[in-house]
Amino acid sequence: MSYTKYIDENFINGNPEFSALRDGFGRGVVKAGDENEKVLALCADLTESTRMHLFKEKYPDRFFEMGIAEQNMATVAAGMALEGFVPFISSYAMFSPGRNWDQIRNTICYSSLPVKIAGSHAGVSVGADGGTHQALEDLSLLLPVPNIEVVVPVDANEAQKATVEIAKTASASYIRLARAKTPTITRKDAHFELGKPYLLWESESPDILIVGAGPILTEALKAALELKDFGIEVSVLNVHTLKPLDSEEILKHAEQVKGVIVMEEHQTVGGIGALVAQLLSKHSPKPMRFIGVSDMFGHSGKPEELYREFGLNCKSTVASAKELFFES
Amino acid sequence: MITDAQLEKLKRTSKKIRIAVLEMLAEAGSGHTAGSLGMADVFTLLYFHILRHKPQNPNWGDRDVVVLSNGHIAPVLYATLAYAGYFEKELLHTLRKLHSPLQGHPHKGSLAGVEASSGPLGNGLGQAIGMALANRLKNGPASDRFFYCLLGDGELNEGIIWEGVMLAGREKLGNLIAIVDRNNIQIDGYTHEVMPLEPLKAKFESFNWHVDEVSGHDFIALENAIVEAQATLERPSVIIARTVAGKGVKEFERKPFWHGRPPTKEQLAEAIEGLEHNQ
Numbered sequence: 001m002s003y004t005k006y007i008d009e010n011f012i013n014g015n016p017e018f019s020a021l022r023d024g025f026g027r028g029v030v031k032a033g034d035e036n037e038k039v040l041a042l043c044a045d046l047t048e049s050t051r052m053h054l055f056k057e058k059y060p061d062r063f064f065e066m067g068i069a070e071q072n073m074a075t076v077a078a079g080m081a082l083e084g085f086v087p088f089i090s091s092y093a094m095f096s097p098g099r100n101w102d103q104i105r106n107t108i109c110y111s112s113l114p115v116k117i118a119g120s121h122a123g124v125s126v127g128a129d130g131g132t133h134q135a136l137e138d139l140s141l142l143l144p145v146p147n148i149e150v151v152v153p154v155d156a157n158e159a160q161k162a163t164v165e166i167a168k169t170a171s172a173s174y175i176r177l178a179r180a181k182t183p184t185i186t187r188k189d190a191h192f193e194l195g196k197p198y199l200l201w202e203s204e205s206p207d208i209l210i211v212g213a214g215p216i217l218t219e220a221l222k223a224a225l226e227l228k229d230f231g232i233e234v235s236v237l238n239v240h241t242l243k244p245l246d247s248e249e250i251l252k253h254a255e256q257v258k259g260v261i262v263m264e265e266h267q268t269v270g271g272i273g274a275l276v277a278q279l280l281s282k283h284s285p286k287p288m289r290f291i292g293v294s295d296m297f298g299h300s301g302k303p304e305e306l307y308r309e310f311g312l313n314c315k316s317t318v319a320s321a322k323e324l325f326f327e328s
Numbered sequence: 329m330i331t332d333a334q335l336e337k338l339k340r341t342s343k344k345i346r347i348a349v350l351e352m353l354a355e356a357g358s359g360h361t362a363g364s365l366g367m368a369d370v371f372t373l374l375y376f377h378i379l380r381h382k383p384q385n386p387n388w389g390d391r392d393v394v395v396l397s398n399g400h401i402a403p404v405l406y407a408t409l410a411y412a413g414y415f416e417k418e419l420l421h422t423l424r425k426l427h428s429p430l431q432g433h434p435h436k437g438s439l440a441g442v443e444a445s446s447g448p449l450g451n452g453l454g455q456a457i458g459m460a461l462a463n464r465l466k467n468g469p470a471s472d473r474f475f476y477c478l479l480g481d482g483e484l485n486e487g488i489i490w491e492g493v494m495l496a497g498r499e500k501l502g503n504l505i506a507i508v509d510r511n512n513i514q515i516d517g518y519t520h521e522v523m524p525l526e527p528l529k530a531k532f533e534s535f536n537w538h539v540d541e542v543s544g545h546d547f548i549a550l551e552n553a554i555v556e557a558q559a560t561l562e563r564p565s566v567i568i569a570r571t572v573a574g575k576g577v578k579e580f581e582r583k584p585f586w587h588g589r590p591p592t593k594e595q596l597a598e599a600i601e602g603l604e605h606n607q
Contacts, residue, residue, distance in 0.1 A: 040462075040465075061465070062465070064461065066495065067491070067494065067495065069488075069491035069494070069495070071450075071454070071487070071488040071491060072454045072457075072488050072491035072492050072495060073454075074454070075451050075452075075453070075454025075455050075457075075458065075488070075492070076454045076455070076457050076458035076461065076492075076495070077458060078444070078454070078455050078458060079395075079444070079454060079455035079456060079457060079458020079459040079460075079461070079462065080458040080459070080461060080462040081458075082436070082443070082444060082455065082458070082459055082462075083458070083459050083462035083463060083466065084462070084466075085462050085465075087458075102448050102451070103451055103454070103488070106445060106446075106447070106448045106451060107444065107445055107446075107451050107454075107455055110435065110436075110445045111435070111436040111437060111444065111445045112437060
């Protein structure tokens with residue numbers, strides 16, 4: 001029972017660095033721009049907040065300020081992609097894809113264009129800004145749409161790598177970002193491959209599989225450590241790419257265990273839990289538990305207070321694992 | 329400049345396109361008649377006189393681009409593309425049928441000459457703006473590629489249109505030329521009743537656009553307006569083309585009823601006959 005090769009030393013030693021997904025994205029989009037001059041960046045008046053200012057500073061001619069107009073930003077990006085460019089568009093997830101879903105679906109995805117959508121400030125970890133700004137439905141909006149990749153990085157390092165990788169694909173992509181600084185779990189040099197889940201924590205004969213994506217997996221790792229003391233062995237699988245979903249890899253791990261816990265900082269309807277449940281119910285039904293937000297809006301508070309309030313933490317994960325272990 | 333001979337040819341072509349539109353719609357059994365007939369002259373002028381394009385090489389990098397934002401008038405786009413030589417005219421009979429590249433609303437990727445997906449109103453203008461911005465980045469501000477965006481007047485109710493209008497004005501997108509199909513009707517009635525647009529010219533002007541207002545059925549006036557728009561380098565242009573919805577078929581003209589209805593097979597012969605007499 002241990003961390004895998006992907007985990008950063010400082011995290012293992014209990015002294016992790018803290019960095020926000022959006023910071024990783026900001027660095028990633030610059031790198032993507034270094035690698036391909038066709039990469040453009042568009043923002044809707046949140047340039048520094050989404051960390052696109054790094055790109056703007058380096059490539060001012062390839063940066064476009066769209067004003068507070070997310071719908072138009074999406075269609076403009078579609079037009080740029082039609083002319084052969086790879087535009088990144090960034091805003092808060094509540095507004096993009098929240099406000100411009102029609103444009104993303106009908107002008108980007110329907111035409112199969114490589115527009116890269118970065119939705120920052122997703123999840124309750126937005127904190128003080130409250131329910132209006134805490135996107136908890138963005139995955140539900142995009143997972144059912146054809147021709148789009150959906151990526152939820154676990155930390156800033158992964159956000160940077162994922163940003164670089166999605167810039168290379170021919171389809172539309174959505175990368176889900178968060179505002180808050182969260183622990184850097186993965187090593188800077190850890191291998192990242194779009195569409196390939198990997199274990200953050202592994203056990204020789206796991207009893208429980210924890211599947212999820214995003215910084216919430218920090219809590220999964222805390223739970224894994226705690227459960228060790230109860231003699232419950234778990235695996236923690238980071239499914240950073242929800243679409244296309246590597247069904248085989250998930251099934252491979254799920255088949256070994258008694259029960260599966262899915263963790264996400266998102267509504268439990270239409271998110272990762274639904275995706276995994278659908279997969280397992282067809283191929284390998286297992287008792288499941290869902291850590292997420294259940295049909296509620298977020299509200300103001302500190303991220304850690306909100307995690308606690310919505311049960312998006314180690315405590316509820318441990319409780320769920322015990323239920324699955326002892327009751328099923 | 330349009331010579332007399334060219335003018336006659338344009339008129340003949342637009343009549344053929346109107347007939348094709350009526351036939352396609354009658355065969356499909358659904359679709360939008362009024363706007364398709366109303367914009368037939370604008371389409372004819374663009375594809376047979378204005379555009380720099382190569383129908384046999386539809387993705388030619390130096391082409392001018394037409395984005396149809398009000399995608400529901402796809403029949404007139406498809407008929408024009410077929411007559412311009414983008415694909416075989418026989419395909420027109422497949423409009424709205426299973427597996428046809430002639431989707432009910434335009435789908436980019438299915439059919440040669442369709443430059444963007446559209447239909448949900450408001451979404452074409454931003455795409456045309458994006459193309460024009462991308463072109464300026466690629467080919468510089470002196471590029472003489474033009475990006476035409478055709479808009480319905482009812483479509484101007486959409487907020488996203490004004491997001492785009494604001495952006496194009498700020499960007500001084502001289503290569504962008506919008507043409508508004510000002511036929512005064514939308515599904516729920518007349519535009520001045522549903523959602524008044526006037527003073528429309530002043531609205532665009534206040535966003536730093538060059539505006540012209542002409543008849544959408546007068547080839548010479550339309551051409552003059554487009555030439556002037558092309559020569560306006562520091563501002564995007566919009567031509568408010570006053571059109572008659574259902575133009576050419578007296579029974580259909582100016583009636584919101586015909587916005588989203590096709591002629592029946594019985595009405596078709598009558599409509600075509602009326603068209604022959606009208607023009």
